[in-house]
Amino acid sequence: MVSFKSLPEEELFLAGSTACQGCPASLALRIAFKALGSNTILLVVASCTSVLQGSYPHSAINLPLMNAAFATGGATASGVVAGIKALVKRGELEEEPTVLMWAGDGGTYDIGIQALSGAAERETDFIYVCYNNEMYSNTGTQRSGATPIGAWTTTTPGGKVQHRKDIAQIMIAHRIPYVATASLAYPLDFYQKMLKAREIRGTKYIELLAPCPPGWKFPSSKMIEVSRMAVQCGMWLLYEHEDGENRFTGATKRMIEGKVKKKPVVDYLEVQGRFKQVLASPEGKEAERMLEEDVSESIRRLHGWVPEYI
């Protein structure tokens, strides 16, 4: 059994970084590094993580790290993995490092999708983590394919009107060996999924919801609380996909089994400033209904049906 006590004390994410207070991306890196350990190569595409790692000549990340262009996550990882294979073949490297590609939702859902799709189809052996803050944070809060209906961004001033993409389903359709979602409010679940991904060969896709205090407009102290509420209301479902099967995990599993009651989506919306405007508008109720329907549709897609008590 994994417990907090058994987690390594060593920090590969170093304090005093350039991230905002309460940054979900920093915490995600910190926990991911605890799972993967120091024999890891980190690759980062343009995102907040390009900034929070520090600027030359300082780095807040105590791992080999390479920054790459926004659209190139999958392609960069493919090149690095090929390079590692060549070094091993020549006998210049004994222990193969884990290759961790780290990208935002913009770099995954939108601009990076073709490179990621290519890498997955080639069965490239790496872990791809998308930390999803549902917008382009680094450039000042623009909409992305991950932004949910109703959310304010600078490019959706009245609230977004389109659905978010279900990219995890797109990755599942690639028939890669492991796809999982995670939440910062359930760090052991995330940690165990990272451990599992490290042991599997081929492309592993893990997506983590990353509630961003300045972008979503809530106090930094509530970052974990908002992460938890997203899971409790079903807007963020925790699951794994392995061997052709979906398996709910943790709090989502308990909700689907009827052991805990699903909370209304509106509770989650109300703690965030980005939904304030739409909730107060005449379309507020409709946005709320559409988001509840979004939850049901996501459950249906994974589970086949929606239990009546949800």
Place this chain on the structure above:
Amino acid sequence: MDKNEKKVGYMTSMSKPGKGCAGDTGEWRVFKPVKDEEKCNHCLLCWIFCPEATITKDIEIDYQYCKGCGICAVECPTGAITMVKEEKQ
């Protein structure tokens, strides 16, 4: 050696890892987390949830870098951490 040939070293654009990339980020704080040892049961929740890695496993807070986000205080199940307004000179 050819007269146009110069001995050059090489430059690297590699960054070096270390704490305090952004300086002493403790200076960003408006509120400071203060722990009451009496109330702490060492559950490690604040340790795991600190985004800045400024709480040790022995629950010591590194005030040089703690940014005062307040997550540890909100998540502490026993109310052992309180956010106290910083007194700045």
